[in-house]
Amino acid sequence: MATFFGEVLSVYSRAVEEDDDDLDDENEDEQIHREIEEKREVHIAWCPEVAQSLEDSGSNKLQCSDLIIAVGTNAAGFLSAYVLNTESWDAVGHVSLWNERSRGSSRQSIALLPGEPACLFYRHRDNPAVLVCQSTCYIAEDQLFQWTEKVFGCLQKRGLSVMVLSDSPVAEYKTPDYLYGSAVPFLRSLKSSASESQALCPALEQPNILTGLPAAVLSHCQVHQIPAVLYQCYTDVISPDSITMETYKPALLCLSKLVKLEPCLSADVLRKFAIITEAQSNLYT
């Protein structure tokens, strides 16, 4: 390019790809991208027995008839209180991942501290085709697809049926009507088209949508024609709370057909799983 003063400047044209220059920088960028991808990879770790049965089955898939996923602290607390406390469940695996909100622990063992955000799998001793997954850690949008593919990649698709329980703040619930205090918390359901089960609560109305892990799981089930039903609980409490956990009780009807459940639960057991944060209890009088 000739300038006004007559000097000639070499200017880079954006129309032409310059392969020779900045090769090192590109390499560095690529390397950084690769490192970030590796860091953000989703890993599933199974316990030795399950890893063995995965190897023994020719297709590297587990026999699973029912998968129950709990997303959020209240859903996980409900399962812990009503389903997982009958001593007949084994912890069989966990998912470890890293993102800005979920700095996953470097501990590879399955025994994670209670209360720590995590993603754990449990299997019933008498009925090993029933798997429960409790997910309380945050899974970033770019990791959701990986999570779903890797988890469902380990499970036999035929005969599989999925139930998802998920928490959501009621502030996200859009409705033209005013929600009186007594209506909250409440359940709404969503099903994949392959699901023939009767929903035990009203369906989620438009324009409400699901996001995050529940949406990823339900989308996967819809695409692969797996019968799936989701129960979303809208609650106005931030921390795990026994009243919110009790809202999931209609789901017990389906679960009791699969496994033996605790017949009735005292409020004390529920309170054990509910955390009363000090700040919250002094804020309002």
Add this chain to the structure above:
Amino acid sequence: MAARYDRAITVFSPDGHLFQVEYAQEAVKKGSTAVGIRGKDIVVLGVEKKSVAKLQEERTVRKICALDEHVCMAFAGLTADARIVINRARVECQSHRLTVEDPVTVEYITRHIATLKQRYTQSNGRRPFGISALIVGFDYDGTPRLYQTDPSGTYHAWKANAIGRSAKTVREFLEKNYTDEAIATDNEAIKLAIKALLEVVQSGGKNIDLAVIRRNQPLKLLESKEIETLVAEIEKEKEDEAEKKKQKKST
């Protein structure tokens, strides 16, 4: 729809809502229930006691506060906001006494509190107070009064009202049961307040705090023993009623 008009207090939505004020009213519903009853010669304030942490001094967690010798209030909502409002009201009560040489009327101090609250719904950069208050007392001519204020700065006089978590249930109970016979005597008015609270309070009398003002007498906070006695009386009356109904049915 709400999302675009609810971030600033000074913005109306196209359909006339002040969302921040309405959200402040939601904050009130997070506080425990308080009920106020206006009797003939007594005014009663009853509150659901908050569960106190083990190491916390119970005395410092009070929902009922005296504003002057003849006026007191109970609140529901944000604790810190209530403290500010109460302090300003107390100062105003004394300032009034010194300036005008008369104690405040209940309506005056309620109007002062309500004006303060309204100011905070029209200012830039400030949020509304997240409390509703029940203000009770006697004017110097001996009339009992009960007023209720809310975060928007409105106030009204009531014969009986409730605020806080299960206010709707308690108000419905009061609408059915507030009759002239029910408040005929002081004791009956106190029992009506307890009965209203028992509709929504779990585990009975030990979770109830009660305060009364009688004409020409200062505020009195009932001790837990007295409350337990009254609760026992109420339960016995309920049993007697049930017995009578059963006998009527069988004859």
